[in-house]
Amino acid sequence: QVQLVESGGGLVQAGGSLRLSCAASGRTFSSYVMMGWFRQAPGKEREFVARISWSGGSTDYAGSVKGRFTISGDNAKNRVYLQMNSLVPEDTAVYFCAAAFAGGDYRNVGSYGYWGRGTQVTVSS
Numbered sequence: 001q002v003q004l005v006e007s008g009g010g011l012v013q014a015g016g017s018l019r020l021s022c023a024a025s026g027r028t029f030s031s032y033v034m035m036g037w038f039r040q041a042p043g044k045e046r047e048f049v050a051r052i053s054w055s056g057g058s059t060d061y062a063g064s065v066k067g068r069f070t071i072s073g074d075n076a077k078n079r080v081y082l083q084m085n086s087l088v089p090e091d092t093a094v095y096f097c098a099a100a101f102a103g104g105d106y107r108n109v110g111s112y113g114y115w116g117r118g119t120q121v122t123v124s125s
Contacts, residue, residue: 001026002114004099004115006020006117007023008119009095011124012121013123014087014088014124015086016087017084018121020121021079021080022080022082023078024079033100033101033103034051034099034106035054035071035080035098035100036099036112037096037097039091040094040096041092041093047062060107065084070085090123095121097116098116
């Protein structure tokens, strides 16, 4: 059974940084087509943040985080990371790690079959 566990969230002041980690187990990590990070703020829909492919390492970012966030992966450790810099209060949300094993629109929640439980990120002004 695939399990994804996020960690690294917390409370940080605006302008600060956090590094989120997602540990994957239950399936050979390299067989994941895509790993993604999404976030959900109170009262809002879950939205795409970033994704990385394991085959070629290509990445994609939402416009709101491009240039501030960096997604990376470590096959040996079965982990994917999200380095978040220059945080702003609008980044406050629960952040979720997700895995996809098939093709699709990787900015779409529905393309991912496995999800972690999320980690809270709160940015104070």
